Amino acid sequence: MKKSTSYRLEIITPERVVFNHEVVFSVIPSGLGPIGILPGHAPLLGTVINGALKVRDTDKRDILAFVRNGFFMISNEGVSIITRSAELQHQIDVQRATAAKERALKLLSSKQTGIDVERAREALRRAELRLKVAQGAVA
């Protein structure tokens, strides 16, 4: 990335471009743990896992977002994140996430085995993360 005080961060899903702004700092939930990105970062490719994305924009405002599994690319033109779905903090449907959480808990308590359990666990984790982001309760 070129040296400057800010860089462009974009979050893209198949349905829409969720975020596309100049930012000064961001923390991405990468496959190797959260990584902080300042302007001038080296070109890097990697995976994104379900989690909270933290962004500080040029007006020094902090923005939170939930992202699902996907990929990120840091290049001269900024940071691109592609993921199956992503929502900014205020876009998260809390009701839906709560319902999903309950559904997953119910499935897990019914003591089935096999792929459904894995899926339910995955769904539970996602729902909890969504709720955390919605409440702004991210460390």
Add this chain to the structure above:
Amino acid sequence: MPQSPREILRRIRGIKSTQQITKAMEMVAAVKLNRIRLQAEQSRPYVDRMKTIMCALRSSADELTDPLFVQRPEARVLLVVITSDRGLCGTFNVNVINAAKNFIEQHADKQVSIVAIGRKGNDALSKLGCKVERFFPVPWGATLESDTRTISIYLMEAFTAEETDGVYILYSHFANVLRYLPTCIKYLPIPPLTAQERRDLLRLSADFLIEPSFEMVANQLTPRYLETSLYHCIVESLASEYAARMVSMRNANDNAEEVIRDLTLTYNKARQASITKELIDIIGGVEALKG
């Protein structure tokens, strides 16, 4: 055309009801076309970025060990033909099927099997005696993405299990409402970067680090990439299909209009003729009584 006015009237009515159907079909196709175009437009940034990241990943690996990238001599080839499930869409299906025939002729030295997406292509190619390995209905609507995933997994497995040495996709590229070109792309193995792609990539960076490792990222990215590129082909094909149907239904509509106009004229003439005849009869009768 010596027809009784009543018969002509019946034909007019029949054509009018056909016209209603074609009109409705035109409108439905127009709505569907708009929806799919919107969907294509919205997903374009995602598709483009996915491609860029794939290029970046490829350029950063010294040697490719992932089987999905390894080019091997092609003895058996799988051709995926995307057509439509339903007809009444002009030359849309015929064009694709002809392109498939050409492909088979060009690859006569290889064993070409077909995977048909769309009933029309399946029917036509089976009739021609091609070996249709598998048939899928065209994914659309709410299950578009999940059905696309199923198909791309099937293709990937066929390739990795070495049931085939190369997978090509033949689909209609949507240029505009009046132009859709049958286009053939190589799907598997993923072809090497072109010079243009390399140039584009240099603008982003000469060399990317990959975390955690090439294999790890490739394992996750490649299936998604393949899914996305198949999705792109299917959406293009759907847009072409709806556009073709819209145009051919509009033509049918215009035709019906013309036929109705002609028939109405004939009907009026016939009616006038019968009135004139009756008048002559009456006048003749009166003259005879007078006499």
